[in-house]
Structures are given as C-alpha cells and as structure tokens.
Amino acid sequence: MIKKIIVSFGLLFSAASLAQEGTASPYSYYGIGDVRFKGTAENRAMGGIGILNDSIHVNLQNPAAYSALKLTTLSVGATHSMTSLKTSEAKGDASRTTLDYFALAFPAGKLGVGFGLMPYSSVGYTVNSPSTSPTTPNRYYTGEGGLNKVFLGAGYQITSKFSLGIDANYNFGNVETKGLRAYPDVYLGTRELNTSDFSGFNVNLGLIFNTKIGKKQEFLASATYTPESNLKSQNTRKIATFLGNEIIDVEVDIPVDDTEIKMPSKFAFGAGFGEKSKWFVGGEVTMQETSGFGNRYNDITNVTYEDATRYSIGGYYIPNYRSFTSYFKRITYRAGLKYENTGLVVGGTAIKDYGVTMGLGLPVGNAFSSINLGFEYGRRGTTFDGLIKENYTNVFLSLSLSDKWFVKRKYE
Structure with a gap:
C-alpha cells in the first residue's frame, strides 16, 4: 500500500516539478514575485497557523517544533490552483500545478533536525491588451520563474515547556519578464526582455511554549522572527524589434544596474489551546x-510598499484517533480563515487577500502516516482603479510518512 502511494506521489511531483510557474497573478510582476505559503498542507488547511509542535508532523513555519518529533518524518506536498482574473472590462481563467515542498526531519533526543527544499516566490503571468485604435499599440506581457530556498533547521527542547529553534536558508532563482508592443499599421514591433538572477541567505528563529491547563487540555504559544536580509539581483535587459512571430530584426543590450533587494524582517506570534490528538x-x-x-528594477514607478499584516485562525478535530471500528473517527478534520494586507500598493491601492480553508488528514498504513487533502478559496485584489481581482481555488495534497529510522537491528 505505502509503496503504491509513494510511486503515485512520485509521478505527481515529477509532473509538477516541470511546471514551476506557481502563480498566474499579474501582481507577481512586482518585487520578487508572488510570495508562496511556507508551511505544510496540514498547517495551510488550518488557515495557515504555525503554532503546533507535533510528534509526527513537520512544522516548517517554526523551527522550534522540530524538537517535538518522536519519529523520522518525510513530508512532500503539491497544489493545483485555479484562478479567475477579472478587470472592469475583461476576464479570464488560468490554472497551475506545482510542487510546494520536500522536507525530511528526524529526532535526536531533545534535539530535532530538518532540511528540505521549497519555492519561496513565483512569477507566472500572461496579460494581453489589444489595440483599440490605430494610435494605440497591441501589448502583450509575460513573466515566468521564481525564487526557491534550501533550508536546514534544528530545534532544541530547553525545558519541558520551552523549545527554541533556528532555520538557515539559501535563496536562489531566476525570473524572466517580456513585453511586446506593436501598432496595428506599423511593420515592426518592439520587445523588451528582462532577466534577474537572485541569490542570498537569511535565517528564521523560533520559540514555542507549551503547558498543561487542566487534566487533558494544554496551552500553546508560538513566536518566530526573521531578521532583515539582502538578496542580490543580477539584472539584464535587451530591447529588440521584431516581425510577425517574434522574428528578431535588431537586438540591443541596454545597461541596467544590478540591485540589492531588501528582504524585510518578519515577526509572527500565535497562541491556542486544545487536547492533544483530539482537538485544537x-x-x-x-x-x-x-x-x-x-523591485528588481529601479525604473518601476507605479508601485509602492507598506508594512504587511496577516491574521489567521484555525484548528483541527479528531473524533477518536484510537478507533479500531471506524476509519472516519480516525480522520483529522481541519478548517481555518485568513486575512492579509499583502503590503503591495499598486497605483495607490493596497492589495488585500481573503481566504477560507479546510482539509482532511487520512490515515494510511501504520497509525503515524497520512495523506492530507486540503481546499482553499479566496480573493485578492480589486477591479477598482483599473486593477485586477483574482478569485482563486487551491486544491493541495501532501504525504506525511512517519516511522522509526536509524534503529540498530538486534538480529541480522
């Protein structure tokens, strides 16, 4: 059973890894693209909260949670996104399938260690603005690429109530954007091709406090802090004239400065209570x-940034994880809500994001492994001031395999 599941997921992720345009949003043109959610499917289904320190599930949002692991855990996840884009004059649809993360974590006494790979941000859009008169050009814009991160983290249980952790991340990637302009009655058009190669390091610090508040209930508090860091961007720009299907006539390299993008500091604080393996x-x-x-280039003038804020609430419920008679009683039911001011301000309008999430944790094989299925429906942006409103539906899936590794055999 487990082998078949692994093979199925392997085929899924092979397909997903070939199409790492993780967004269809025109807003991904700005900055380093559309910043991706950096947690597991389990957390995402609960509105994105990263509070829980679980003994059999990886928490990629707070490295202090590694210290709670009791089993070695392999976790992989992917998402299929369907987006409806709408302006005051037109609308369109897009879909993407992408790999979300690959992570492996294992316990070593009071210490837990984890490492893996995940996308950090994505650029992927196509915008077509046809001419409305002989004096206005046809415009066509595309962008693809993104930023990835390799991470290595560790968490240590200082006392029975406190755990500390740290993640070290190397961020790297490439983004290419292209713009075409052509007047209806003009023989040649112009093409602008921009590329940026990114690289940089940052760290993420975490703290978790856990205490009993009754015979069965417990209280959890979580905090993470990511200090400000810099991301180097090596930029190039080429201007060309083209004929027909982008047959290049003349291409000229335009000097542009390499830039150093400031990766902003981030602080998250959360709290909750519940009964372990029952509800939270x-x-x-x-x-x-x-x-x-x-931004990647200094000549983008129609966008500014303000401080971003995100609010998330969520939780889970397991009817009876020890049930031998009912499979449905062992399923984990998850749900949550989120609201985010993304910090992006286009043409003086702040871009905001609202969403509702839900999911199921389906036990497979032994009692510690699961397939996690989740759904997210949300809205970002607006049609006012000539902007774009995005209604999106995300279906995400993960496999979490937990077992004892590195155990010395008594008998050969």
Missing part, C-alpha cells in the same frame, strides 16, 4: 516590514 483551536498574527521592500 488557535490564532496567529504575522507582521512584515515590507515598507522598505524594492
């Missing part, structure tokens, strides 16, 4: 100083 409810607030954020 909590909330989290994330604040990011994106007001000092920059």
Whole structure:
C-alpha cells in the first residue's frame, strides 16, 4: 500500500516539478514575485497557523517544533490552483500545478533536525491588451520563474515547556519578464526582455511554549522572527524589434544596474489551546516590514510598499484517533480563515487577500502516516482603479510518512 502511494506521489511531483510557474497573478510582476505559503498542507488547511509542535508532523513555519518529533518524518506536498482574473472590462481563467515542498526531519533526543527544499516566490503571468485604435499599440506581457530556498533547521527542547529553534536558508532563482508592443499599421514591433538572477541567505528563529491547563487540555504559544536580509539581483535587459512571430530584426543590450533587494524582517506570534490528538483551536498574527521592500528594477514607478499584516485562525478535530471500528473517527478534520494586507500598493491601492480553508488528514498504513487533502478559496485584489481581482481555488495534497529510522537491528 505505502509503496503504491509513494510511486503515485512520485509521478505527481515529477509532473509538477516541470511546471514551476506557481502563480498566474499579474501582481507577481512586482518585487520578487508572488510570495508562496511556507508551511505544510496540514498547517495551510488550518488557515495557515504555525503554532503546533507535533510528534509526527513537520512544522516548517517554526523551527522550534522540530524538537517535538518522536519519529523520522518525510513530508512532500503539491497544489493545483485555479484562478479567475477579472478587470472592469475583461476576464479570464488560468490554472497551475506545482510542487510546494520536500522536507525530511528526524529526532535526536531533545534535539530535532530538518532540511528540505521549497519555492519561496513565483512569477507566472500572461496579460494581453489589444489595440483599440490605430494610435494605440497591441501589448502583450509575460513573466515566468521564481525564487526557491534550501533550508536546514534544528530545534532544541530547553525545558519541558520551552523549545527554541533556528532555520538557515539559501535563496536562489531566476525570473524572466517580456513585453511586446506593436501598432496595428506599423511593420515592426518592439520587445523588451528582462532577466534577474537572485541569490542570498537569511535565517528564521523560533520559540514555542507549551503547558498543561487542566487534566487533558494544554496551552500553546508560538513566536518566530526573521531578521532583515539582502538578496542580490543580477539584472539584464535587451530591447529588440521584431516581425510577425517574434522574428528578431535588431537586438540591443541596454545597461541596467544590478540591485540589492531588501528582504524585510518578519515577526509572527500565535497562541491556542486544545487536547492533544483530539482537538485544537488557535490564532496567529504575522507582521512584515515590507515598507522598505524594492523591485528588481529601479525604473518601476507605479508601485509602492507598506508594512504587511496577516491574521489567521484555525484548528483541527479528531473524533477518536484510537478507533479500531471506524476509519472516519480516525480522520483529522481541519478548517481555518485568513486575512492579509499583502503590503503591495499598486497605483495607490493596497492589495488585500481573503481566504477560507479546510482539509482532511487520512490515515494510511501504520497509525503515524497520512495523506492530507486540503481546499482553499479566496480573493485578492480589486477591479477598482483599473486593477485586477483574482478569485482563486487551491486544491493541495501532501504525504506525511512517519516511522522509526536509524534503529540498530538486534538480529541480522
């Protein structure tokens, strides 16, 4: 059974890894693209809260949670996104399938260690603005690429109530954007091709406090802090004239400065309570100083940034995880809500994001492994001031395999 599941997921992720345009949003043109959610499917289904320190599930949002692991855990996830884009004059649809993360974590006494790979941000859009008269050009814009991160983290249980953790991340990637302009009655058009190669390091610090508040209930508090860091961007720009299907006539390299993008600091605090392996409810607030954020190129003038804030609430419920008679009683039911001021301000209008999430944790094989299925429906942006409103539906899936590794055999 487990082998078949692994093969199926392997085929899924092979397909997903070939199409790492993780967004269809025109807003991904700005900055380093559309910043992706950096947690597991389990957390995402609960509104994105990263509070829980679980003994059999990886928490990629707070490295202090590694210390709670009792089993070695392999976790992989992917998402299929369907987006409806609408302006005051037109609308369109797009879909993407992407790999979300690959992570492996294992316990070593009071220490837990984890490492893996995940997308950090994505650029992926196509915008077509046809001419309305002989004096206005046809415009066509595309963008693709994104930023990835490799991470190595560790968490240590200082006392029975406190755990500390740290993640070290190397961020890297490439973004290419292209713009075409052609007047209806003009023989040649112009093409602008921009590329940016990114690289940089940052760290993420975490703290978790856990205490009993009754015979069965417990209280959890979580905090993470990501200090400000810099991301180097090596930029190039080429201007060309083209004929027909982008047959290049003349291409000229235009000097542009390499830039150093400030990666803003981020602080998140959350708290919740519940009964372990039964139910939990909590909330989290994330604040990011994106007001000092920059774009890949210094000549983008229609966008500014303000500090970003995200609010998330969510939780889970398991009827009876020890039930031998009912499979449905062992399923984990998850749900949550989120609201985010993204910090992006286009043409003087702040871009905001609202969403509702839900999911199921389906036990497979032994009692510690699961398939996690989740759904997210949300809205971002607006049709006012000539902007774009996005209604999106995300279906996400993960496999969490937990077992004892590195155990010396008594008998050969």
